[in-house]
Amino acid sequence: MVLDPQFVWNGIVVGSIISVSALGLTLIFGILNFINIAYGDYMATGAYIAFAVNAQMGLPLVVAIAAGVGGMAAGAVLVDKVVFEHFRTSSPVTLLIVSIGVAFFIRNLIRAVWGPSGNFYDVPIEANPSLFGVRYSVEQVSIIIASLLLLAAVYVLLRRTRIGIAMRAASDDRTLTRIRGVDTERLVLYVWIAGGAIAGLGGIMLGLDAQIRPNMGFTTLIPIFAATILGGIGDPKGAVAGGFAIGILQEVSVVVIPSEYKFAVALAALIIGLLLRPDGLFGEATR
Amino acid sequence: MALLDLLLVVGIIAGVYSLLAIGMNIHWGDTGLLNFAHAAFFAVGAYTSAILTTPVLETGLLAERVVGFDLPVVAGIAAGTVLAAGLGFVIATTSVRLEGDYLAMVTLSSAELVRLVIHNEAWLTTGAQTLKNIPRPLESTVTTLPVSYDLFYFLLVWGLVAVTYLLFERMSSGPFGRVLHAIRENDDVALALGKDVSRFKLKSFAIGAGVAGLAGSLWAHYVYAISPVMFLPSLTFLIWTAVILGGAGSYAGAILGAVVIVVLRQVTRFIPGSVPFADQLPYIRLMFVGVVLVVVLYYRPEGLLGNAQRLQAGTSEGE
Amino acid sequence: MVDGRFSRRQVVKTVGVGGIVGLAGCAGSGGSGGGSGDGPIPVGTLAPFSQGLGWVGPNAARGRDVALQSINEETIMGREVEINEQDTETNPQAAVSGFTTLNEAEVVAMLGPSSSVIPNLFQPIRDAQLPTLSVSAGTIQMDDVGGPEEYLWRTVPSDAIAGRAQGQYALSQDFTSMAVTYKNDKGSQSFSASVADYFTGQGGDQAADVPLENNADSYRSEVQEIIDSGADVISMTAGTEVSALFMQNYIQAGTDIPLFLGNDVLTPDFIERVGADVLAESPVFGQAPAPGPAFDQFEQRHRDLHDEAPGTFGAAGYDAMNLIALAAVRGGAADRQTITQNINPVARPDGTEVSTFAEGKSELEAGNEINYQGASNPQNFDQNGDPVGPFSVLEVEDGSWVKLTTFSADELTT
Known part of the structure; x- marks a missing residue:
């Protein structure tokens, strides 16, 4: 079978979403040094806040996106204050288990409030225009542009601003940063705001391209982790590269393997990535 | 009469969960390994035993399974246990050297991969369809006795829980257990003592997976039929909650944690449908599980029966 | 959610612990149930209300409540029906404990579960002799199972x-x-x-x-x-x-x-x-x-009760509840055996056609045989308890x- 370019396009769209999401996860990991299982549910929360504003209150999508992103940034800080802050000195393993509890709570709260089945944003469904035999939608193009803008913004933030440089330093060595006089608690606050906002945006993108479901984030978590780990956990540009690699591989895989094993691509990438290159694509992981 | 039936069924489920928790406890409680593949070991035990003890009888459009044997139930249970241990060994071989939270991700992914295979390889497992007509051990003999089958099975399951508990308690306080505990506290110390750390981790992983496989076989032979939806990652998370609630490192705690979880789930079944938010009840129940997990980790990180000393070395950032 | 508006009552049995002492060893509980007395008749619903098929249960329950409303107005020999609802969580594990919970509550009949868990319950249903009408299982794995000997029907076609x-x-x-x-x-x-x-x-x-x-x-x-x-x-x-x-x-x-x-x-x-x-x-x-012939009036009553159109399996839930109630009326007793023996007779084609509980009850009390014509389909069962009917x-x-x-x-x- 010849490779239909449509699959590659689909992969780029999925890859953009995974990249953005992986970026938020890896930022949080870089500073806080634990795997946050609830991250997927942060994504879903952002998507649902936007859904409530857009489809339930009838406000324009732009307003809804702002509300979802802002709401989730605040939400991430809230969860930190209520839960994670009390576990600051715990081991990464304890924090991981705590985050499972948080994930259970958030996911089922969403189900209790919005019901268990899927929803769509108030965006018309219509036949997509096609260019060179590839069908694309306005939402997809917006997703790709938004993700590129975000990636550029985060790059500038990390390289050019004081806070970003402090973040990078802290992600390399927290104790050292503290000795040099950086207020790590303030850094933690900023990283939750940034990580939460990015999670919310990732969730909204996912909901726009697909469907808004209570477990939408949780089921995307494995590809996101695969991207993060493939890119070297804690390394933002690795996460982005990993995200596109996983997205494209996953969508193109249906040409060679049965589509029911599409998910196995991310699973296998995660396992192989961890076993062969625990330092990631660019080899500058935090541990 | 009927109430007794209910108690027995709940008891059987609690017994199966207790075995799962015992298996998890040797990984996490004794060795400090983060295993998120427990649902897969449970599934492999259940499916191995079911495939070995059921002939290929199904007919019709959905009958795709071509592999089946008519072996005695005891052979199925033994094979289920061994194969689950084997899977544990294989997963561990590739990944025990990884750090704790990375190991969690590899095991979680491996478990999902196993479930995907079970779900899609219908020639072996009947796939998404239910693998049914799984025989109950000694059913014809028990029906001639003046006891109900549920009572018999309850005694069988809890007998096995008791045997496993005694074995594992003994192992945990013996020389093997001491090495595991040393590994849990600090890999390097164990290494310095001249122990082959990886080999001990492998053994621990395989043994715990085997017990989960035993639990799977026992469950399959009780419920007549199994399907992939029984082996979602949420099962693994639930067993984690049980172990942490009971107290990591304590086998009695693991059993207590499992019983508490199962009983709590059953008790909420008696909540009448007229209470406020009755429609949201299934979700509120799971939210509650999340809260319990966090609250226990904060206020009583050693769990109900755990040992606070073990905790200090194992879970705080004192490396 | 909308279906919370209609108050669903449940039976919470409290049995003294002393009551079970000495009962160890007695197998089975078949034929038990609230067949006697003047209290409400307990009927179970075992359906997925959460997880994978979590949308099925609420739909079927809303349809069931439409039937329940008029059954409790008319009453079955002076008694009302009380529903005990148990969630299968789309998972055999939870289904087994849900089923046992219903059996313990001595329900006289059960609106049954989806195809994902029903093979786990074939034998327990037979052991408990609990008539069960599945309202959602279309699976062809059920084609050769069912009928009064197995206490199992479904109100949706194969x-x-x-x-x-x-x-x-x-x-x-x-x-x-x-x-x-x-x-x-x-x-x-x-x-x-x-x-x-x-x-x-x-x-x-x-x-x-x-x-x-x-x-x-x-x-x-x-x-x-x-x-x-x-x-x-x-x-x-x-x-x-x-x-x-x-x-x-x-x-x-x-x-x-x-x-x-x-x-x-x-x-x-x-x-x-x-x-x-x-x-x-x-x-x-x-x-x-x-x-089915009764769909239009069902749909209207569903809108009146719940302010929304019936969802998938709503009509099947309505039919199952009506069949159980009519079977009890025809047999003159609300127990498991009577209902089991009377499901086929109230649905067979040679009686007077009725499409609501009220009509059926008055025909039966007048000594006539009835043929229940359902909302989801005519509900004529074959020998395996499967309805056969037209498709559009x-x-x-x-x-x-x-x-x-x-x-x-x-x-x-x-």
Whole structure:
């Protein structure tokens, strides 16, 4: 079978979403040094806040996106204050288990409030225009542009601003940063705001391209982790590269393997990535 | 009469969960390994035993399974246990050297991969369809006795829980257990003592997976039929909650944690449908599980029966 | 949620611990139940209210409550029905404890679970001798199980019959090459296999077989795979969630290959989700059991009670509740054995046709035999407790499903 370019396009769209999401996860990991299982549910929360504003209150999508992103940034800080802050000195393993509890709570709260089945944003469904035999939608193009803008913004933030440089330093060595006089608690606050906002945006993108479901984030978590780990956990540009690699591989895989094993691509990438290159694509992981 | 039936069924489920928790406890409680593949070991035990003890009888459009044997139930249970241990060994071989939270991700992914295979390889497992007509051990003999089958099975399951508990308690306080505990506290110390750390981790992983496989076989032979939806990652998370609630490192705690979880789930079944938010009840129940997990980790990180000393070395950032 | 508005009462049995002492060793509890006394009659509902098929339970329960409203007005020999609702969580584990909980509460009959857990309950249902009417299990794995000896019926037709309706219509439209796609779960596989089997059996070609993984974020690549296969018709089977996402991707792909939907999504809710205009413009068809004779009045009463149109399996829940109540009235007792023996008699074709509990009750009290004509289908059971009835093919027009043609029960079973 010849490779239909449509699959590659689909992969780029999925890859953009995974990249953005992986970026938020890896930022949080870089500073806080634990795997946050609830991250997927942060994504879903952002998507649902936007859904409530857009489809339930009838406000324009732009307003809804702002509300979802802002709401989730605040939400991430809230969860930190209520839960994670009390576990600051715990081991990464304890924090991981705590985050499972948080994930259970958030996911089922969403189900209790919005019901268990899927929803769509108030965006018309219509036949997509096609260019060179590839069908694309306005939402997809917006997703790709938004993700590129975000990636550029985060790059500038990390390289050019004081806070970003402090973040990078802290992600390399927290104790050292503290000795040099950086207020790590303030850094933690900023990283939750940034990580939460990015999670919310990732969730909204996912909901726009697909469907808004209570477990939408949780089921995307494995590809996101695969991207993060493939890119070297804690390394933002690795996460982005990993995200596109996983997205494209996953969508193109249906040409060679049965589509029911599409998910196995991310699973296998995660396992192989961890076993062969625990330092990631660019080899500058935090541990 | 009927109430007794209910108690027995709940008891059987609690017994199966207790075995799962015992298996998890040797990984996490004794060795400090983060295993998120427990649902897969449970599934492999259940499916191995079911495939070995059921002939290929199904007919019709959905009958795709071509592999089946008519072996005695005891052979199925033994094979289920061994194969689950084997899977544990294989997963561990590739990944025990990884750090704790990375190991969690590899095991979680491996478990999902196993479930995907079970779900899609219908020639072996009947796939998404239910693998049914799984025989109950000694059913014809028990029906001639003046006891109900549920009572018999309850005694069988809890007998096995008791045997496993005694074995594992003994192992945990013996020389093997001491090495595991040393590994849990600090890999390097164990290494310095001249122990082959990886080999001990492998053994621990395989043994715990085997017990989960035993639990799977026992469950399959009780419920007549199994399907992939029984082996979602949420099962693994639930067993984690049980172990942490009971107290990591304590086998009695693991059993207590499992019983508490199962009983709590059953008790909420008696909540009448007229209470406020009755429609949201299934979700509120799971939210509650999340809260319990966090609250226990904060206020009583050693769990109900755990040992606070073990905790200090194992879970705080004192490396 | 809307169904909270109608107060559902449940029986919480409190049995003294002393009551069970000395009972160890007594097997079974068959034939027990609230057959005597003047209290309310306990009836169970065991359905998925959460997890995978969590949408099924609430739909069926709302339909059941429509029947319950008039049953409790009319009463069964002066007694009302009380519902005890248990969640299967779409998981056999929870289903087993839910079932045992209902058995312990001595319910006299049960509105039954979905196909994902029913094979685990075949034997327990027989052991408990608890008449069970499944309101959602279409699986062909149940085709040769059921009937009064096994205490098991279903009020939805087998996928085998539904599949024939879809296959026949496709052939009648001169389609020769079909791509089959389905949610990769038990129920949808069963339905899809029936369609493909009939279609290829009648000389059609199967161009592709594409499972749709649950929880996927898009089916674009799957849609593309189907388009690339060169099929001239697509048969797609899945619940609302997967179907809605597939439909979105199908429409976005701009293809004109006609698409057949499974009967789970032929609901107003689905039109609302996907959009009436786009569904009307696309070559989308679906087949569903031709609504039973009582459907219109059921739908109206459902709207009155719940402020919304019935969802999938709502009518099946309504029919199951009515059949249980009528069986108790005909037998003159509300216990498990009586209901089991009277389900077939109240539905058999040679009685006076009735379509509500009130009509049925007055006919029965006048000493006449009745033939219950349901809302979801006529509810005439074969020897395996499966209803056989006509099927319609529908398309979307002006925001609702409109009938194109109907295949009679005879055309579908011979």
